[in-house]
Amino acid sequence: MSEAIVDLEQYFERDIIEFLDAQRVLQDSEEKHTASEMLEALATNNISLAAKLIENAVINYNKISSNNVYKEIHFKKLQDMFRQAKEFTMLHPQQSMLKQYVDMLNESKQLEQGSVEKITALDVKFNELEDARIKAEEDERQFARSLEEKFVASEEILALDVRKKDLDGAVKKYRELKIIFEQYPSKYLDKKQELYNDILSFFMHISKLKRELIDQKKNVFDEKVKLSQSVKNNADKYIRLEEINDTIVHIKEDVRKSDFSAAIQRTIELRELTSRIPDSYKHIRTLLNSKIDIIAQRIEFVRRVKDHN
Numbered sequence: 001m002s003e004a005i006v007d008l009e010q011y012f013e014r015d016i017i018e019f020l021d022a023q024r025v026l027q028d029s030e031e032k033h034t035a036s037e038m039l040e041a042l043a044t045n046n047i048s049l050a051a052k053l054i055e056n057a058v059i060n061y062n063k064i065s066s067n068n069v070y071k072e073i074h075f076k077k078l079q080d081m082f083r084q085a086k087e088f089t090m091l092h093p094q095q096s097m098l099k100q101y102v103d104m105l106n107e108s109k110q111l112e113q114g115s116v117e118k119i120t121a122l123d124v125k126f127n128e129l130e131d132a133r134i135k136a137e138e139d140e141r142q143f144a145r146s147l148e149e150k151f152v153a154s155e156e157i158l159a160l161d162v163r164k165k166d167l168d169g170a171v172k173k174y175r176e177l178k179i180i181f182e183q184y185p186s187k188y189l190d191k192k193q194e195l196y197n198d199i200l201s202f203f204m205h206i207s208k209l210k211r212e213l214i215d216q217k218k219n220v221f222d223e224k225v226k227l228s229q230s231v232k233n234n235a236d237k238y239i240r241l242e243e244i245n246d247t248i249v250h251i252k253e254d255v256r257k258s259d260f261s262a263a264i265q266r267t268i269e270l271r272e273l274t275s276r277i278p279d280s281y282k283h284i285r286t287l288l289n290s291k292i293d294i295i296a297q298r299i300e301f302v303r304r305v306k307d308h309n
Helices: 002-043 047-063 071-091 097-108 123-163 167-183 189-239 241-256 260-275 279-308
Strands: none
Touching: 002 047, 002 071, 047 071, 047 097, 071 097, 097 123, 123 167, 123 189, 167 189, 241 260, 241 279, 260 279
């Protein structure tokens, strides 16, 4: 029984050792990855990334409990990153977030000691950044609210334009809605999706209105064509233009033959034809009568000239 217990203890001991070895390998891998990231950031002058790496390293270190066996390893990693950043800022002393972090850590001397429970040197800067982040979020939220108010106002006008069948006005407001939608922050995805659905709905309404107006315009055109054809048919029926033209041709022929009596008789026939034109074509009747008067005058003029000769 005691041998079994010993074997079991050895098993657990071996299991724990294997687990710790695996954790150490994983930890070493993370250390090398972070260190290589830092070196690469500095080598490529990516100062903002280097500052972010130090910031994350401090935050992650502070999250580790004091009794964690890897807290010391994280501390040494942070010391290496600080040393690299310090050397870089000495060569590039221009003001930056990285230099601020280096100066604050250097002034606190917290990284010159052994592993501490918590690194507080950057707390002031972290608080400033957090305040700035909160303010930026509030400003963005306020901006989003103002866009939502503009969107609702434009929606109401657009809906009214659609009801009034004002296609130009509806299209103008639709374009305004699209601009507002494009400006709306994408971080508020649910609300932006809602705005998109509203825009899509209005697009469908405007497309329908456009088709209706095109059909309406075509119907009006077709009605005008029908009316024009009807007028033409009625004109042919009541005005008898072909008969009038034939009579005028015969009058010219009679005058050429000096048959003035026949020509005068035909002018009488012309007046008879025009007198039958209904009042709905009164303007045509008046025009034809004036033409017949001119024809009669010319017949009389030619007759007198020939009689004189």
